[in-house]
Amino acid sequence: MIDRAVATRHLGTAASVLVALVPLVIVAVFFVLPVGAMLQRGLWPEGRFAPGAVLDVLARPRTGRVLWFTLWTSTVGTALSLALGLPAAYVLHRLRFPGRAVLRAVVLVPFVLPTVVVGLAVRELLGEGGLLGGLGLDGTPAAILIGLVFFNVAVVVRTVGVAWEGLDRRPAEAAAALGATPAQVLRTVTLPALRPAIVAAASVVFLFCATAFGVVLVLGGVRYSSVETEIYLLTADLLDLPAAAALSIVQLAAVAVLLAGVARLRRGPDPTVRRLPAAPACPTRRDLPAIGVTALALVGLALPIAALVAGSLRRDGGWSLAHYRALGGDAGGLLPGPVTDALTASVRTAVDATWMSLLLGGLVALTVTRRVRTRRARRVRAGLDALFMLPLGVSAVTLGFGFLIALDSGPLDLRTSPLLVPIAQALVALPLVVRTLVPVLGGIDDRQRQAAASLGAGPLRAWTTVDLAAVRRPLLAAAGFAFAVSLGEFGATSFIARPAEPTLPVVIYRLLGRPGVDNEGTAMAAAVLLAAVTALVVLAVERLRVPGTGAW
Amino acid sequence: MLRVEGVRVLLGEQRHVAVDDATLAVGDGEVLAVLGPSGCGKSTLLRAIAGLEPVAAGTIAWDDADLAGVPTHRRGFALMFQDGQLFDHLSVAANVGYAPRLRGAARRRVRGEVDDLLELVGLAGYGERLPRTLSGGERQRVALARSLAARPRLLLLDEPLSALDADLRVRLADDLRRILRDAGTAAVLVTHDHDEAFAVADRLAVMRGGRLVQQGAVAQVWAAPADAETARFLGYPVVLEGQAARRALTAAGASAPVDAGGGGDGGDGGGGGGAVQVALRAGAARISPGGALTGRVVALRARADGLRVDVDVEGLGVLPALAGGGGGGGADGGSFLPPDVGDAVRVDLVADRIAVLPG
Numbered sequence: 001m002i003d004r005a006v007a008t009r010h011l012g013t014a015a016s017v018l019v020a021l022v023p024l025v026i027v028a029v030f031f032v033l034p035v036g037a038m039l040q041r042g043l044w045p046e047g048r049f050a051p052g053a054v055l056d057v058l059a060r061p062r063t064g065r066v067l068w069f070t071l072w073t074s075t076v077g078t079a080l081s082l083a084l085g086l087p088a089a090y091v092l093h094r095l096r097f098p099g100r101a102v103l104r105a106v107v108l109v110p111f112v113l114p115t116v117v118v119g120l121a122v123r124e125l126l127g128e129g130g131l132l133g134g135l136g137l138d139g140t141p142a143a144i145l146i147g148l149v150f151f152n153v154a155v156v157v158r159t160v161g162v163a164w165e166g167l168d169r170r171p172a173e174a175a176a177a178l179g180a181t182p183a184q185v186l187r188t189v190t191l192p193a194l195r196p197a198i199v200a201a202a203s204v205v206f207l208f209c210a211t212a213f214g215v216v217l218v219l220g221g222v223r224y225s226s227v228e229t230e231i232y233l234l235t236a237d238l239l240d241l242p243a244a245a246a247l248s249i250v251q252l253a254a255v256a257v258l259l260a261g262v263a264r265l266r267r268g269p270d271p272t273v274r275r276l277p278a279a280p281a282c283p284t285r286r287d288l289p290a291i292g293v294t295a296l297a298l299v300g301l302a303l304p305i306a307a308l309v310a311g312s313l314r315r316d317g318g319w320s321l322a323h324y325r326a327l328g329g330d331a332g333g334l335l336p337g338p339v340t341d342a343l344t345a346s347v348r349t350a351v352d353a354t355w356m357s358l359l360l361g362g363l364v365a366l367t368v369t370r371r372v373r374t375r376r377a378r379r380v381r382a383g384l385d386a387l388f389m390l391p392l393g394v395s396a397v398t399l400g401f402g403f404l405i406a407l408d409s410g411p412l413d414l415r416t417s418p419l420l421v422p423i424a425q426a427l428v429a430l431p432l433v434v435r436t437l438v439p440v441l442g443g444i445d446d447r448q449r450q451a452a453a454s455l456g457a458g459p460l461r462a463w464t465t466v467d468l469a470a471v472r473r474p475l476l477a478a479a480g481f482a483f484a485v486s487l488g489e490f491g492a493t494s495f496i497a498r499p500a501e502p503t504l505p506v507v508i509y510r511l512l513g514r515p516g517v518d519n520e521g522t523a524m525a526a527a528v529l530l531a532a533v534t535a536l537v538v539l540a541v542e543r544l545r546v547p548g549t550g551a552w
Numbered sequence: 553m554l555r556v557e558g559v560r561v562l563l564g565e566q567r568h569v570a571v572d573d574a575t576l577a578v579g580d581g582e583v584l585a586v587l588g589p590s591g592c593g594k595s596t597l598l599r600a601i602a603g604l605e606p607v608a609a610g611t612i613a614w615d616d617a618d619l620a621g622v623p624t625h626r627r628g629f630a631l632m633f634q635d636g637q638l639f640d641h642l643s644v645a646a647n648v649g650y651a652p653r654l655r656g657a658a659r660r661r662v663r664g665e666v667d668d669l670l671e672l673v674g675l676a677g678y679g680e681r682l683p684r685t686l687s688g689g690e691r692q693r694v695a696l697a698r699s700l701a702a703r704p705r706l707l708l709l710d711e712p713l714s715a716l717d718a719d720l721r722v723r724l725a726d727d728l729r730r731i732l733r734d735a736g737t738a739a740v741l742v743t744h745d746h747d748e749a750f751a752v753a754d755r756l757a758v759m760r761g762g763r764l765v766q767q768g769a770v771a772q773v774w775a776a777p778a779d780a781e782t783a784r785f786l787g788y789p790v791v792l793e794g795q796a797a798r799r800a801l802t803a804a805g806a807s808a809p810v811d812a813g814g815g816g817d818g819g820d821g822g823g824g825g826g827a828v829q830v831a832l833r834a835g836a837a838r839i840s841p842g843g844a845l846t847g848r849v850v851a852l853r854a855r856a857d858g859l860r861v862d863v864d865v866e867g868l869g870v871l872p873a874l875a876g877g878g879g880g881g882g883a884d885g886g887s888f889l890p891p892d893v894g895d896a897v898r899v900d901l902v903a904d905r906i907a908v909l910p911g
Contacts, residue, residue, distance in 0.1 A: 170633055170637045171637050171639060173602075173604050173624070174633055174637040174639075175639075175650070176603075176604075176623070176624040177624055177629065177630055177699075177702075178625075178630055178650055178651040178698065179625050179626075179630075179651050179654050179655070180625055181625050182625075184625075184654055188639075188650070188654075189639060192639075192641045
């Protein structure tokens with residue numbers, strides 16, 4: 001009996017090691033290797049370790065400008081996203097009013113819109129002849145900020161809103177009964193309870209702002225460059241690899257510092273949070289300021305989309321469907337085939353990327369939520385958790401370029417493989433998938449499994465009864481998000497998409513790069529098409545009503 | 553003083569009536585216990601008094617000033633929750649000092665005040681601990697100290713001891729009474745546990761189905777429950793009706809006279825032959841060789857305070873009876889032999905453990 005018990009336990013350990021090993025190997029080959037190769041090019045330029053070149057790059061005045069620009073736009077963008085997102089999170093998740101569900105879904109859409117589409121939409125809104133063209137913001141850092149805030153408000157609303165929704169009302173009532181005014185309740189009870197969520201949202205938004213690629217590339221042109229677009233320019237246009245590697249290292253280090261600092265900040269004095277979803281309340285007069293800010297945010301989210309749709313329908317000063325008809329063509333030979341082919345390619349790629357990231361993310365989630373007893377095992381688990389979050393912090397451009405230079409020889413010569421793009425996109429979507437699944441798996445009360453076992457369920461049966469049942473809908477939601485992210489992925493894809501089979505975001509960028517009214521119109525029509533497909537996927541996900549989806 | 557008149561509270565999206573036509577008053581320094589089964593609306597009534605639930609009809613007033621429209625934080629009523637609702641992110645001292653800090657008291661003075669209150673609730677030296685490191689009883693003591701620190705004109709206690717185990721509950725109930733008495737604060741205590749209510753309160757209000765069915769001094773309510781259900785809730789295990797009730801009264805009267813009020817009612821009921829009801833408290837029936845009633849033992853149960861014998865008493869039904877050395881049963885010396893199931897026994901009823909319910 002004892003021998004058998006020991007054998008079973010060994011088998012269990014072996015299985016969990018295997019479960020952990022698969023994603024580990026994949027991340028090692030398709031993430032650590034390419035990024036490492038990229039860094040190696042910079043630090044060992046001719047086979048010799050020469051960090052001097054990197055330091056030289058950092059001393060360049062342009063590098064300083066780029067770093068400073070990235071830092072301040074990210075900071076301001078984060079602050080603005082919080083200023084708009086926190087009141088909206090309160091209104092959309094804590095108050096009761098008709099149309100709440102629809103508005104919550106609508107707010108989520110910008111988050112998954114392809115960055116190229118967002119950039120284009122903001123440009124259309126602020127540009128000459130745009131609705132807000134009179135403000136003269138086109139081509140200024142303000143335009144970039146608007147773009148950054150546009151798609152990060154959703155992150156704040158989502159992350160903080162979900163936490164706020166689950167916030168027990170009674171501590172606030174206890175404070176009020178002790179004489180605290182509403183403002184004092186907010187300051188002393190509600191905000192401290194929301195702190196982990198706010199810090200998490202702020203750090204993720206900062207990260208997204210600092211590594212934003214498509215938005216800055218489309219709106220900033222060559223005048224304003226962030227670290228991410230600079231890496232792109234240095235590698236793709238100037239072929240200055242040491243400089244690009246230097247910036248990548250700076251970015252990686254900054255992200256690591258940020259994540260470590262955030263982990264520390266998130267840890268309040270008491271990490272346990274009591275969850276007791278509070279029934280939404282009827283709005284009162286005191287809620288008016290928050291409702292006002294929310295309305296402003298909603299208008300702000302709707303305007304660029306409206307501008308984009310309007311732009312795609314206008315030609316020569318009149319309304320026309322010509323740009324949409326042009327989607328059937330190849331833009332006068334600029335593209336290898338009709339734009340609609342790119343959509344097909346995008347969808348096909350996204351399907352592949354989705355199953356890959358789900359498989360990978362599922363294994364990762366299982367690994368990092370596995371209950372461990374020893375301290376060492378816990379440390380290993382924490383290390384794996386951090387490793388799998390890395391793709392969040394590493395520039396997609398770095399990853400894409402790393403793919404190009406690392407996976408070009410021997411058994412790993414995948415440059416012509418149709419799987420290369422999906423793999424890269426799956427890695428980009430991986431943190432999102434993991435973050436959707438982990439809270440659900442980690443939140444399952446272990447006693448449920450014990451109850452199942454005590455009723456005679458074997459490990460596998462207990463797992464399907466308890467874990468699988470809990471994770472089924474989050475898994476679908478994660479699939480939707482992975483699909484949407486992959487559809488819009490541009491940073492890595494722009495490097496590795498095969499010329500003959502570009503994805504839709506790549507096509508849009510190519511169209512924009514070629515001046516001409518028709519090309520721009522076609523780009524807008526393609527962007528509307530891409531946005532519509534993404535929005536549909538996200539709205540379908542939202543209908544699943546998965547608690548905590550997209551909460552970091 | 554607090555005056556609640558004809559208050560009605562509607563809850564949830566269906567607007568169902570949680571509290572209906574509630575009227576009560578709490579004088580200065582008085583402790584009122586609202587006693588009722590779970591779901592009877594007593595906590596809702598408490599929340600309405602605190603200003604946390606809107607009142608659909610009726611008035612809540614303090615010293616003749618209507619509190620309608622006065623938000624919770626301006627009422628000066630501290631509410632202590634069933635599970636304490638300590639602020640988990642604050643230390644014990646910061647929790648207790650929360651209200652004084654809100655009032656802008658100096659840090660130094662707050663510290664002195666907090667130390668005094670922690671001393672009062674028996675937790676001196678716990679100031680730097682975090683709430684999650686405390687046991688259930690300690691958390692409730694901290695919550696009480698925190699409420700007292702607000703210097704409330706009225707303390708609202710929502711099942712303050714219910715989350716604790718029985719042993720601790722008894723001890724804390726005595727502490728609670730002492731602390732409330734020392735602080736001289738008027739309080740409304742809501743509970744489903746009659747022992748807790750008896751231990752802490754001066755006056756009792758019994759609530760059922762959203763309505764207050766009986767009010768009065770604790771001893772008065774306890775001696776004369778308003779109806780059968782109230783009697784059961786107050787801890788009378790048996791309520792007899794009609795013929796059985798009359799027979800019980802006669803039996804009790806045969807061994808000792810029923811007290812004045814009960815006797816009058818009893819005579820009334822006996823004469824009219826109407827729906828007289830008699831409630832028997834634990835220990836009302838005793839196995840005694842000279843008892844007026846006869847019965848047969850149907851079950852034996854060992855209890856901390858002696859052997860409980862279920863006796864099927866002729867004409868009354870099954871009653872829990874006390875058997876053992878104490879009281880009248882031990883009259884014939886120490887050689888008491890416990891009865892066995894199936895034995896025929898004589899049973900005596902003790903008059904002061906019987907309450908006659910008003911028709």
